[in-house]
Amino acid sequence: MKKMFCLALLSVLFLPAGTAHAGFISLLGEDGSVFTLDTATGEARLAVKFPDPGGSRQEQYSPNGLGVSGGVYFFTNFNVRGPDTLYRNGTALTTIPAADPYNIANGDAAGDTFYFVDRHTGDLVTVGTIFGAPGTQTVSCVPFLSAMSAMGDLAVSGGMGYLSYDNALLKFDMATLSYTQAALNRYVGLGFDGGTLYGVRRAGNNHFELYRIDTASLTQTKVANITGIPTSGGAIAGRYEITDAASAVPLPATAWLLGSGLIGLLGLRRKGS
Numbered sequence: 001m002k003k004m005f006c007l008a009l010l011s012v013l014f015l016p017a018g019t020a021h022a023g024f025i026s027l028l029g030e031d032g033s034v035f036t037l038d039t040a041t042g043e044a045r046l047a048v049k050f051p052d053p054g055g056s057r058q059e060q061y062s063p064n065g066l067g068v069s070g071g072v073y074f075f076t077n078f079n080v081r082g083p084d085t086l087y088r089n090g091t092a093l094t095t096i097p098a099a100d101p102y103n104i105a106n107g108d109a110a111g112d113t114f115y116f117v118d119r120h121t122g123d124l125v126t127v128g129t130i131f132g133a134p135g136t137q138t139v140s141c142v143p144f145l146s147a148m149s150a151m152g153d154l155a156v157s158g159g160m161g162y163l164s165y166d167n168a169l170l171k172f173d174m175a176t177l178s179y180t181q182a183a184l185n186r187y188v189g190l191g192f193d194g195g196t197l198y199g200v201r202r203a204g205n206n207h208f209e210l211y212r213i214d215t216a217s218l219t220q221t222k223v224a225n226i227t228g229i230p231t232s233g234g235a236i237a238g239r240y241e242i243t244d245a246a247s248a249v250p251l252p253a254t255a256w257l258l259g260s261g262l263i264g265l266l267g268l269r270r271k272g273s
Helices: 002-013 253-272
Strands: 024-029 033-038 044-049 064-069 072-076 084-088 091-096 108-110 113-117 124-128 138-142 151-157 160-165 168-173 179-182 189-193 196-204 207-214 219-225 242-247
Touching: 024 064, 024 189, 064 113, 091 124, 108 151, 113 151, 113 160, 151 242, 196 242
Parallel strands: 064 108, 064 242, 151 189, 189 242
Antiparallel strands: 024 033, 024 242, 033 044, 064 072, 072 084, 084 091, 108 113, 113 124, 124 138, 151 160, 160 168, 168 179, 189 196, 196 207, 207 219
16 A cells, blocks of 8 residues: 555655646735735635835836746736836846826736737837846837727737736737727726626725626626625725736646545545555
8 A cells, every 4th residue: 555655645746847727816015015816706815915116106007017837927007107017026127118107097908918908099019028137127018099088908829919008908919909898897907717708896985896707708607796805005095906916827737636645545545444
């Protein structure tokens, strides 16, 4: 029995690495905290805390523009005087010129590119080579929409973009920029869990709700009230803001299987004893 246990444990440990359906999305807090949010229960847990980039005139909305690619977090500052900065795992990556001091209020990462829609010009902006050395990134933009008064978030998947702003949810082709839209209240964050899009809505002070969004019909279904988020410690007394969302950093398949495998093996060992 002991030999069987050891062989089974080795087979679990040396399974090929990969990724699995996470069951989570990521949330970005105003102090640089990133939470993993269970998309079934709405429970949030702290995953990592990055330094809070300073310099904003509205600290409750900075940092912002969370994106996840290749197991790495990307985010920006918001509403600073002068150019905005893109961060990679909390380290400054590149500055992004801007005519207005608070143009980045949404964002997502896919492959080696970070995307956002400038809230004042409506341009779709791409920052390339985000895995390169700091300062080697390229920035380009194309006209897309008109100026927006209240920006929500951007999520990118499978060549399609989903943008929440004002009272609309926009679905658009990243290549042609052709789009359809639905009248939905603004989400502060959008993120994919596998092939399912989720939205986070601020329903009141320290009250956030999780919605599942049908990407074909652009309709929503409430999943849960979000729990586990701080209720104080933000820039405004007695409040804490969630500024953005993105997909979760996936665990290797071995990590998922190791946990379930060990549970099963322990069961076999107990049975054998």
